Amino acid sequence: xxxxxxxxxxxxxxxxxxxxxxxxxxxxxxxxxxxxxxxxxxxxxxxxxxxxxxxxxxxxxxxxxxxxxxxxxxxxxxxxxxxxxxxxxxxxxxxxxxxxxxxxxxxxxxxxxxxxxxxxxxxxxxxxxxxxxxxxxxxxxxxxxxxxxxxxxxxxxxxxxxxxxxxxxxxxxxxxxxxxxxxxxxxxxxxxxxxxxxxxxxxxxxxxxxxxxxxxxxxxxxxxxxxxxxxxxxxxxxxxxxxxxxxxxxxxxxxxxxxxxxxxxxxxxxxxxxxxxxxxxxxxxxxxxxxxxxxxxxxxxxxxxxxxxxxxxxxxxxxxx
Ligand code: PAZ
Numbered sequence: 616x617x618x619x620x621x622x623x624x625x626x627x628x629x630x631x632x633x634x635x636x637x638x639x640x641x642x643x644x645x646x647x648x649x650x651x652x653x654x655x656x657x658x659x660x661x662x663x664x665x666x667x668x669x670x671x672x673x674x675x676x677x678x679x680x681x682x683x684x685x686x687x688x689x690x691x692x693x694x695x696x697x698x699x700x701x702x703x704x705x706x707x708x709x710x711x712x713x714x715x716x717x718x719x720x721x722x723x724x725x726x727x728x729x730x731x732x733x734x735x736x737x738x739x740x741x742x743x744x745x746x747x748x749x750x751x752x753x754x755x756x757x758x759x760x761x762x763x764x765x766x767x768x769x770x771x772x773x774x775x776x777x778x779x780x781x782x783x784x785x786x787x788x789x790x791x792x793x794x795x796x797x798x799x800x801x802x803x804x805x806x807x808x809x810x811x812x813x814x815x816x817x818x819x820x821x822x823x824x825x826x827x828x829x830x831x832x833x834x835x836x837x838x839x840x841x842x843x844x845x846x847x848x849x850x851x852x853x854x855x856x857x858x859x860x861x862x863x864x865x866x867x868x869x870x871x872x873x874x875x876x877x878x879x880x881x882x883x884x885x886x887x888x889x890x891x892x893x894x895x896x897x898x899x900x901x902x903x904x905x906x907x908x909x910x911x912x913x914x915x916x917x918x919x920x921x922x923x924x925x926x927x928x929x930x931x932x933x934x935x936x
Pocket of ligand 1: 665682684685687802803804805854855856887
């Protein structure tokens with residue numbers, strides 16, 4: 616008889632993807648965070664953000680990566696916090712981060728001034744930030760500190776695909792205790808392909824061996840056990856990225872049919888900053904940034920988060936009173 620699907624995925628995770636050494640500790644932190652905020656009547660969102668690194672060698676010199684900057688996740692985290700959510704931010708190491716993401720293109724040293732006050736010692740000098748170089752810095756810093764002091768943001772980092780898979784499972788199990796108050800907002804761009812550890816060369820692949828041919832396996836579809844087994848009461852949003860807009864909605868609907876979760880945010884690579892479609896089993900909402908929005912510096916994430924927080928509230932009322 617065939618093994619149940621979840622056992623297969625759990626087995627695969629254990630066998631073929633090395634778990635990060637501190638996964639249990641992080642799971643406890645996430646469970647404590649969810650428990651605390653859930654008890655305070657707060658909803659908790661787990662945001663995944665950034666791309667995954669897929670090693671080609673065990674002592675990794677080369678790896679497969681992707682385009683994702685983490686801006687969607689970082690910006691969305693701010694709007695969830697503004698909507699009263701507590702946020703677990705599961706993000707790729709060094710990808711964009713809430714409250715600093717707007718400053719990512721700035722050269723720090725060009726934006727600071729040294730004021731020596733007539734003295735010669737560097738220790739007694741002051742470093743002054745130009746508010747022109749960092750627009751709205753006082754307001755953003757104040758909000759960041761407020762969020763930090765209230766303990767509303769729990770950042771967790773991943774680098775590799777293996778880290779990501781194990782940490783997402785840990786997060787799903789940790790958040791299952793707060794039932795429908797948990798939202799999963801899976802905006803990370805996760806590789807579909809990997810080289811199992813058992814088939815990976817230990818040392819750097821030698822170019823002297825000639826052209827390289829690699830066979831990669833399909834990454835197990837982790838959304839399936841997440842929805843069915845690990846956090847079955849949660850409100851789950853996946854993201855779908857395509858480059859061919861003609862297949863976007865069909866793919867999003869296919870994912871909803873397969874995984875039976877609540878919504879897919881569908882977007883196309885080149886237009887993702889200004890246009891997405893939120894697809895649910897019953898509805899399809901196009902969210903667009905108008906010229907006026909762009910002038911007012913409105914971000915598409917504000918519209919996505921507003922759409923989904925409203926749907927999450929309805930979900931909680933409908934399913935769990
Ligand atoms: O990280 P970013 O802001 O550069 O891009 C966001 C995104 C395109 C990665 C996200 O919106 C998304 O679609 N994530 C899922 C990608 C996928 O696996 O289909």
